[in-house]
Amino acid sequence: MKMPAENSYLSRLNQDSGIRMKRKLIISDRLIASILRRRLKWAPGAVDIVQHVHEVEAKVNRHPYDFIITDAHVQGTRSADHLQYLRAQCPTAKIIVLDHDRGSLRESSETLSLHRVALPMTLDQISDLINTIGQ
Amino acid sequence: MTLTLLKVLIGIVCVLIISLWALMLIARALRYRDDRRHVEIRSLLGELLGSIATADVSNRQAQVQELRSLTSGVKGRRYLIDQLRLVQDYFSLPHLSSELLDRLGIDSALVASLHQKGNMHRARAVVNLYETDSLIPEDMLDKYIAHDHIYLRRESQIALIKQRGWAALPHLSASTRRMTMWQQIRIIEKLTTYFPVAQKDLLLEAWNQGDESLRMLCARLADSFDLLPEMHGMLLEGAFSDDKRLSDLCVTLLRNLDGNLQPESMPISIYSAHPNYINISKRLAL
Numbered sequence: 001m002k003m004p005a006e007n008s009y010l011s012r013l014n015q016d017s018g019i020r021m022k023r024k025l026i027i028s029d030r031l032i033a034s035i036l037r038r039r040l041k042w043a044p045g046a047v048d049i050v051q052h053v054h055e056v057e058a059k060v061n062r063h064p065y066d067f068i069i070t071d072a073h074v075q076g077t078r079s080a081d082h083l084q085y086l087r088a089q090c091p092t093a094k095i096i097v098l099d100h101d102r103g104s105l106r107e108s109s110e111t112l113s114l115h116r117v118a119l120p121m122t123l124d125q126i127s128d129l130i131n132t133i134g135q
Numbered sequence: 136m137t138l139t140l141l142k143v144l145i146g147i148v149c150v151l152i153i154s155l156w157a158l159m160l161i162a163r164a165l166r167y168r169d170d171r172r173h174v175e176i177r178s179l180l181g182e183l184l185g186s187i188a189t190a191d192v193s194n195r196q197a198q199v200q201e202l203r204s205l206t207s208g209v210k211g212r213r214y215l216i217d218q219l220r221l222v223q224d225y226f227s228l229p230h231l232s233s234e235l236l237d238r239l240g241i242d243s244a245l246v247a248s249l250h251q252k253g254n255m256h257r258a259r260a261v262v263n264l265y266e267t268d269s270l271i272p273e274d275m276l277d278k279y280i281a282h283d284h285i286y287l288r289r290e291s292q293i294a295l296i297k298q299r300g301w302a303a304l305p306h307l308s309a310s311t312r313r314m315t316m317w318q319q320i321r322i323i324e325k326l327t328t329y330f331p332v333a334q335k336d337l338l339l340e341a342w343n344q345g346d347e348s349l350r351m352l353c354a355r356l357a358d359s360f361d362l363l364p365e366m367h368g369m370l371l372e373g374a375f376s377d378d379k380r381l382s383d384l385c386v387t388l389l390r391n392l393d394g395n396l397q398p399e400s401m402p403i404s405i406y407s408a409h410p411n412y413i414n415i416s417k418r419l420a421l
Contacts, residue, residue, distance in 0.1 A: 036185070
């Protein structure tokens with residue numbers, strides 16, 4: 001199967017540098033995702049952005065992600081199902097949930113070892129939090 | 136004669152089909168153009184908001200100008216406001232977005248749209264203004280909170296609450312229409328989110344306005360902000376109200392006081408002349 005351009009770019013970069021670059025997935029509205037991507041200064045090829053649950057399945061089954069930032073509510077599925085699916089498919093990935101619901105997902109984020117970000121937050125806070133998680 | 140008529144009919148049908156196809160093509164082209172514009176707006180806005188660390192957008196003048204030209208029309212402006220509202224749901228950017236709105240000329244355009252002819256347009260302008268944390272002229276709000284148009288009235292009430300907080304409560308009695316339970320819940324949510332410190336004197340002032348649905352709102356607010364033990368006199372007055380819904384609500388809330396509800400702390404005897412005195416005393420289990 002022919003690899004997409006961004007994958008070949010990433011694998012070439014990995015081979016050249018000898019360091020494995022981490023793959024990230026952002027599951028959110030495209031505007032929010034692009035703000036996060038710019039804010040976090042991630043290399044363009046290393047970040048995938050998806051919006052709908054079907055795209056999530058396709059991406060997650062294809063690539064081993066190290067880092068996933070997701071909305072608590074994704075079009076086409078229930079929050080709990082979506083988070084369980086992500087954890088099942090990516091058992092080692094760090095998953096950050098952007099949560100508007102003021103804590104309704106607290107329990108499932110604990111059982112599935114997810115990091116929950118209660119919104120709204122300032123961009124600086126959110127970048128610091130994401131950059132320092134797991135360090 | 137019949138043949139000519141048939142030819143005319145076929146001609147009309149052909150013209151109709153062609154014009155329908157033409158309309159479809161035009162609609163598709165317009166939609167394609169709108170989609171392209173939306174992508175450009177999103178990309179510019181993402182770039183602008185993602186790369187700015189402080190509230191200063193002055194050094195991004197070129198991007199702001201481009202965004203302004205892209206959103207000069209009504210549709211473009213509406214889309215930009217929707218996107219800004221979406222961003223505000225995620226990130227707290229009050230100064231940044233108000234400065235942006237100002238530079239993009241959105242604020243003044245929205246305030247101008249408050250004077251539009253259609254009530255629905257005015258209501259949408261009110262929603263967009265309070266959702267983007269912009270100030271709405273107070274005289275306008277005072278006029279709209281008692282408006283006949285249901286959507287305009289409700290949204291103006293919410294805008295008033297968001298703008299003035301607890302001080303807006305007594306003013307809500309200006310509306311002679313009954314406030315729905317859903318509207319009361321929306322008001323409580325706004326106060327909980329933006330003005331979490333309860334102001335008892337303003338709550339009492341609103342109660343004393345005498346409007347039944349406003350009194351229901353006050354009772355629910357007392358419950359949400361844990362003021363029931365201090366406000367039980369007010370609730371007792373509500374329990375003996377002629378309004379069945381207010382009476383039921385106050386009785387339920389008083390019963391929820393559990394251990395705090397003591398016969399000696401309830402000056403219920405002052406209502407002994409009330410026709411429902413025995414019934415309500417029984418329901419209060421006093």
